[in-house]
Amino acid sequence: MRVLIVVQRYGDEVVGGSEGHARVAARRLAARHEVEIATTTAVDFWSWAPYFPAGDTAVDGLPVHRFEVATGRDDRFKELEDAVLFGEHGLDAELDWLRIQGPNAPELYEFLDRSRRRYDAIVFYTYIYAPTALGLPIVPERAALIPTAHDELPLGLAPYRALFHLPRAIGYLTPEERALVRGRFRNEEVPDLVLGIGLDPLPPGDAAGFRARHELAGPIVTYLGQVTAGKGCDELVADWIGYREAGGAGTLVLAGSVGMDIAPRPDIRLLGRISDAEKSDLLAAADVLVHPSHLESLGIVLLEAWQAGTPVLVPAWNAVTAGQVGRSGGGRTYATHGAFATELAALLDREGAERGAAGRAWVAEECAWPRFDERLDALVELAHG
Amino acid sequence: MGDRVLVVVQRYGDVAGGAETHARELVNRLRPHVSIDVATTTARDYWTWKNELVAGEDRVDGVRVFRFMVDAGRARDFRRHERAAFRTEHSLADERAFIRAQGPHAPELLEFVHREGPGYDCVVFFTYIYAPTVYGVPLVPERAVVVPTAHDEPALALAAYRPVFHAPRALAFNTVEERDMVHHRFGNQRVPHDVVGVGVDVPARSDPDRFRQAHGIDGPYFLYVGRIVESKGCPELFDHWARFAARHDGHATLVLAGHREMAVPDRPDVRYIGTVSDADKFDALAGCTALVYSGRLDSLSMVTLEAWAMGRPVVVSARAPVLASMSRRAGAGLPYGSADEFAEVLELLLERPALAAALGEQGRAFVARTYTWPGVVEKYLDLFAEIRARNS
Numbered sequence: 001m002r003v004l005i006v007v008q009r010y011g012d013e014v015v016g017g018s019e020g021h022a023r024v025a026a027r028r029l030a031a032r033h034e035v036e037i038a039t040t041t042a043v044d045f046w047s048w049a050p051y052f053p054a055g056d057t058a059v060d061g062l063p064v065h066r067f068e069v070a071t072g073r074d075d076r077f078k079e080l081e082d083a084v085l086f087g088e089h090g091l092d093a094e095l096d097w098l099r100i101q102g103p104n105a106p107e108l109y110e111f112l113d114r115s116r117r118r119y120d121a122i123v124f125y126t127y128i129y130a131p132t133a134l135g136l137p138i139v140p141e142r143a144a145l146i147p148t149a150h151d152e153l154p155l156g157l158a159p160y161r162a163l164f165h166l167p168r169a170i171g172y173l174t175p176e177e178r179a180l181v182r183g184r185f186r187n188e189e190v191p192d193l194v195l196g197i198g199l200d201p202l203p204p205g206d207a208a209g210f211r212a213r214h215e216l217a218g219p220i221v222t223y224l225g226q227v228t229a230g231k232g233c234d235e236l237v238a239d240w241i242g243y244r245e246a247g248g249a250g251t252l253v254l255a256g257s258v259g260m261d262i263a264p265r266p267d268i269r270l271l272g273r274i275s276d277a278e279k280s281d282l283l284a285a286a287d288v289l290v291h292p293s294h295l296e297s298l299g300i301v302l303l304e305a306w307q308a309g310t311p312v313l314v315p316a317w318n319a320v321t322a323g324q325v326g327r328s329g330g331g332r333t334y335a336t337h338g339a340f341a342t343e344l345a346a347l348l349d350r351e352g353a354e355r356g357a358a359g360r361a362w363v364a365e366e367c368a369w370p371r372f373d374e375r376l377d378a379l380v381e382l383a384h385g
Numbered sequence: 386m387g388d389r390v391l392v393v394v395q396r397y398g399d400v401a402g403g404a405e406t407h408a409r410e411l412v413n414r415l416r417p418h419v420s421i422d423v424a425t426t427t428a429r430d431y432w433t434w435k436n437e438l439v440a441g442e443d444r445v446d447g448v449r450v451f452r453f454m455v456d457a458g459r460a461r462d463f464r465r466h467e468r469a470a471f472r473t474e475h476s477l478a479d480e481r482a483f484i485r486a487q488g489p490h491a492p493e494l495l496e497f498v499h500r501e502g503p504g505y506d507c508v509v510f511f512t513y514i515y516a517p518t519v520y521g522v523p524l525v526p527e528r529a530v531v532v533p534t535a536h537d538e539p540a541l542a543l544a545a546y547r548p549v550f551h552a553p554r555a556l557a558f559n560t561v562e563e564r565d566m567v568h569h570r571f572g573n574q575r576v577p578h579d580v581v582g583v584g585v586d587v588p589a590r591s592d593p594d595r596f597r598q599a600h601g602i603d604g605p606y607f608l609y610v611g612r613i614v615e616s617k618g619c620p621e622l623f624d625h626w627a628r629f630a631a632r633h634d635g636h637a638t639l640v641l642a643g644h645r646e647m648a649v650p651d652r653p654d655v656r657y658i659g660t661v662s663d664a665d666k667f668d669a670l671a672g673c674t675a676l677v678y679s680g681r682l683d684s685l686s687m688v689t690l691e692a693w694a695m696g697r698p699v700v701v702s703a704r705a706p707v708l709a710s711m712s713r714r715a716g717a718g719l720p721y722g723s724a725d726e727f728a729e730v731l732e733l734l735l736e737r738p739a740l741a742a743a744l745g746e747q748g749r750a751f752v753a754r755t756y757t758w759p760g761v762v763e764k765y766l767d768l769f770a771e772i773r774a775r776n777s
């Protein structure tokens with residue numbers, strides 16, 4: 001089949017969850033289908049400023065059509081977003097918000113209208129951005145949507161009401177995302193499936209080397225990702241201090257770019273961004289990985305921790321990560337901040353090895369490439385009808 | 386009382402127009418079964434969309450009607466926008482400009498659908514082509530029923546209409562032919578749909594002699610009812626009639642009823658009787674040898690159904706896809722492909738009145754099967770029940 005993937009950004013320099021998934025899907029599909037990508041010239045998701053040249057190029061040997069962003073986000077965006085999400089506003093404001101949020105690429109929509117018959121299936125990534133919200137309604141008869149939706153306020157806005165009813169198929173990343181969207185939009189009539197993700201094996205990590213380099217003894221509890229309040233790291237630090245004050249032992253190792261203030265303590269280490277090799281070593285050395293984020297569409301870091309046999313601890317109020325822990329048996333959840341210390345101790349003192357092994361076995365089965373490939377094929381097959 | 390239903394239509398009340406009349410009749414038939422409101426504009430004229438009625442809450446036949454102002458009527462340069470959008474090479478911006486120029490642009494109506502629509506169990510949109518449907522359906526897709534009344538026309542090729550046919554919870558077609566045409570165009574078979582049709586109202590009594598006497602018509606006659614205009618194929622009808630009359634030595638008359646927008650041939654066997662009352666129309670239908678129609682663009686022809694309901698056959702152009710196909714399905718019409726065939730068909734019907742009556746009876750049975758109000762109402766109530774179940 002001929003498959004077109006539409007996504008807001010694409011390329012080596014692009015960092016992002018849905019963009020990463022899109023690139024993996026493109027490469028996997030390309031083994032069995034003719035795959036092309038339609039995207040913008042942007043590299044960053046805030047300004048959408050031109051970075052890549054417009055026109056046709058190739059990434060991983062696949063044709064990529066890049067279109068200019070007509071207008072980037074401007075000064076009005078925050079104000080408009082506040083009004084649209086929290087204030088009294090009209091219908092027009094919601095449509096303006098969508099366009100200003102961007103990346104609004106009118107030439108991309110013209111391309112879809114003009115070229116749609118060249119493709120058997122057109123796969124759209126991320127419900128929230130203009131290329132999907134304004135592009136998918138042009139080609140509903142051959143569209144698959146991979147929404148990567150969270151339970152967030154924009155999901156309630158008018159521009160998205162029809163979006164989840166229009167495609168021929170929807171690919172969710174998790175069962176929780178499917179439940180969220182179905183409950184919100186009552187779009188059960190659109191055939192769907194849960195895609196998940198495929199993973200390459202993690203390179204073997206050197207636990208002892210990591211401990212030696214960082215002079216770490218005793219339990220290692222780690223967090224991998226952006227160190228920001230938005231990701232729940234302020235709560236993590238407070239919970240960690242609570243755990244320590246209750247007599248818990250160990251070091252909290254935070255790996256990732258730091259975007260918040262943390263008062264220096266000997267039992268909290270900030271590594272900043274780390275290499276892939278260092279990541280393998282860290283996961284091998286860690287006794288528990290904590291992921292405090294409230295919103296998550298896939299929780300890839302949990303899957304990687306399980307590849308290394310490391311158990312995880314997540315808040316019960318994040319349906320996606322708690323659901324993954326429930327399905328895999330690879331960790332525990334804390335229902336309140338007060339329960340954090342007890343749950344962490346249970347993993348460190350008793351269950352860690354067993355839970356880590358369960359997680360490893362689950363990931364080996366669930367994230368095997370053939371499983372992912374089958375689901376991708378099923379999705380484009382549904383879109384093709 | 387049952388479901389809460391909102392009907393959205395570009396004009397409503399004492400206005401002329403097929404879809405609008407259809408909407409009003411349906412609303413009045415559904416009233417005993419559901420709690421029903423109408424949202425529409427203050428326009429009476431489908432061309433200018435001039436604000437002639439009062440905005441706000443109104444009552445029509447006792448039904449609550451919310452009327453909203455039209456901000457911008459049809460653009461003066463509408464035809465220019467239409468041409469641009471209908472060109473094979475056109476942009477999506479051309480399409481948006483066409484829909485805006487066509488109107489009626491009534492932002493408060495859309496705000497109402499956005500704000501109040503989710504409070505109804507179902508929202509029924511009449512006519513696919515106008516802005517209230519194009520921009521209204523995506524606001525309440527999970528409870529939207531679209532009654533497209535679509536013809537096979539250039540507008541259907543526009544990308545802007547794809548969501549109208551892919552997003553709603555259900556599509557209610559007037560005919561099997563409309564359904565097949567839409568499915569072929571849009572590939573939207575997965576959207577739940579039904580051929581609901583419309584109901585045909587027939588008077589309890591009709592009196593062909595009264596009609597003959599009132600208009601001084603003797604002998605057999607063929608009847609045309611509708612606007613007398615080129616777009617309805619009247620030039621072809623007049624031409625074929627003249628050729629038929631030249632070879633036929635009987636004394637049949639062609640009777641034309643409706644608004645005259647072109648010249649009518651001045652000859653003794655063609656009678657123009659002006660616009661007629663409903664009672665007159667049914668009397669005329671009951672007495673005709675057959676109803677004749679030469680137009681090629683039509684979705685559902687109400688007068689064809691009415692002729693059948695009166696037990697009379699129809700003669701239609703073989704190039705009118707919907708009518709020719711319906712005539713075939715009903716077994717109640719004879720299509721013609723040329724002037725010669727037109728003459729042969731008319732002669733056949735004149736010479737074999739029993740055959741004409743038998744065809745007409747098949748038409749009567751066809752209408753009774755599909756196009757009666759109780760049947761139509763039942764189909765809508767089924768759609769509403771299904772939608773409520775899906776959303777509950």
